[in-house]
Amino acid sequence: MDHGTGDEAVAVARQVRAASAEGLLLAVGREGSREAFAGLFRLFAPRLEGYCRKLGADPPMAQELTQETMLAVWRKAATFDPASGSATGWIFAVARNRYIDRVRRELRPEPDPSDPALAGADAHTPEAVVSAAQQGRVLADALGNLPPDQSEVLRLAYFEHRTQSDIATALGLPLGTVKTRTRLGLRRLRELMKA
Amino acid sequence: MTLYSQPRHHPDPDLLLAYAGGSLAEVKALFVATHLAYCPACRARVRAFEAQCGEWLEACDPAGADDPAVEDMLAAVLGMIDSGLPGEPPPAGRTPPPARLAWMPEPLRSYRGLPDADGWDEVSPGVALSAWSYAAGGTSARLLRMAPGAAVPAHHHAAMEGLLVLQGCFTDEYGSFTRGDAVTYGAGSDHHAKGAGVEDCICLLVLDADLVFLDEG
Numbered sequence: 001m002d003h004g005t006g007d008e009a010v011a012v013a014r015q016v017r018a019a020s021a022e023g024l025l026l027a028v029g030r031e032g033s034r035e036a037f038a039g040l041f042r043l044f045a046p047r048l049e050g051y052c053r054k055l056g057a058d059p060p061m062a063q064e065l066t067q068e069t070m071l072a073v074w075r076k077a078a079t080f081d082p083a084s085g086s087a088t089g090w091i092f093a094v095a096r097n098r099y100i101d102r103v104r105r106e107l108r109p110e111p112d113p114s115d116p117a118l119a120g121a122d123a124h125t126p127e128a129v130v131s132a133a134q135q136g137r138v139l140a141d142a143l144g145n146l147p148p149d150q151s152e153v154l155r156l157a158y159f160e161h162r163t164q165s166d167i168a169t170a171l172g173l174p175l176g177t178v179k180t181r182t183r184l185g186l187r188r189l190r191e192l193m194k195a
Numbered sequence: 196m197t198l199y200s201q202p203r204h205h206p207d208p209d210l211l212l213a214y215a216g217g218s219l220a221e222v223k224a225l226f227v228a229t230h231l232a233y234c235p236a237c238r239a240r241v242r243a244f245e246a247q248c249g250e251w252l253e254a255c256d257p258a259g260a261d262d263p264a265v266e267d268m269l270a271a272v273l274g275m276i277d278s279g280l281p282g283e284p285p286p287a288g289r290t291p292p293p294a295r296l297a298w299m300p301e302p303l304r305s306y307r308g309l310p311d312a313d314g315w316d317e318v319s320p321g322v323a324l325s326a327w328s329y330a331a332g333g334t335s336a337r338l339l340r341m342a343p344g345a346a347v348p349a350h351h352h353a354a355m356e357g358l359l360v361l362q363g364c365f366t367d368e369y370g371s372f373t374r375g376d377a378v379t380y381g382a383g384s385d386h387h388a389k390g391a392g393v394e395d396c397i398c399l400l401v402l403d404a405d406l407v408f409l410d411e412g
């Protein structure tokens with residue numbers, strides 16, 4: 001299975017897209033640029049709609065969620081901090097919270113960055129901040145380096161919210177195989193969290 | 196405040212991934228999010244998982260990718276922006292939680308009725324459950340308080356149980372747990388938690404089933 005150059009091209013394309021998403025989001029947040037917002041919209045709205053459909057929203061609800069998400073992106077863009085995460089991850093989180101609120105009708109409990117009782121925000125040495133960031137990078141690398149059959153079942157389970165038996169049907173695999181791949185992928189992540 | 200030490204026991208990656216991806220139901224999300232308030236490392240882990248989900252989002256097939264529809268939607272959203280539609284309620288001026296809860300981090304401190312409920316029901320000498328509880332989607336949350344040396348009575352363990360230490364420390368056959376530590380016990384596992392240290396240990400307790408104490412110890 002040698003497709004090195006293809007992989008490289010895909011990786012470069014992804015970097016370009018990620019850089020452009022970050023640039024556009026920053027332009028929206030810092031300058032209120034409508035042009036940048038339109039760029040973000042054209043890039044993300046069709047994908048958000050597709051994603052909401054995957055999560056089970058009917059077409060009108062998927063459109064509504066997409067519009068509400070993009071409206072929230074416009075409103076909250078100034079709070080995006082490139083030092084604390086990727087632009088695409090930030091947009092994903094906005095969409096996820098909308099989905100939880102509108103479709104599941106649940107609260108989304110999250111720590112409050114301005115909470116005086118939040119640990120580590122102020123009481124931290126620079127070393128500790130760096131080591132926390134490293135923890136994140138270690139897991140990001142681990143997810144990226146899992147065997148594709150393992151990362152695929154994790155994607156379906158945690159990104160598309162599918163049950164194990166649903167995944168087995170979708171991939172045409174025995175349920176036991178899906179469970180094994182999930183377990184191996186999670187075990188790798190667990191090992192890295194202990195390291 | 197004494198020296199801050201990072202938690203040594205973290206939620207399982209299954210919980211962190213499900214929290215980041217959004218499939219985790221609310222009460223367990225409360226458990227994870229309250230741990231995050233104590234744990235910068237897990238906050239970074241959740242952000243890493245969100246970044247991965249962002250990449251997966253970018254790789255999604257666009258739905259109804261006919262361009263006019265996207266341009267129509269864009270025009271509609273820009274129209275909403277221009278007309279300054281409220282759309283979203285202004286952030287409610289959150290009533291500050293009572294001072295007696297200042298030691299407890301968000302999101303637990305303001306969560307669903309907790310600031311208004313005071314009081315404890317003793318279940319055995321030195322062990323009490325909060326009068327406050329909240330249940331949804333088959334999972335319940337409440338607070339568990341153990342005096343130093345007091346052991347939680349035997350209880351049925353038909354489903355997942357999670358303990359997150361908010362104050363003090365406790366021990367059981369799996370280890371010793373202090374502020375910010377999160378530990379989950381699978382269905383059918385048996386453990387005997389006991390308050391340790393010099394102050395009351397208070398934990399957030401989440402359970403996938405009703406809590407049933409056995410009559411005989």
Ligand SMILES: [Zn+2]
Binds near residue numbers: 236
């Ligand atoms: Zn942690």
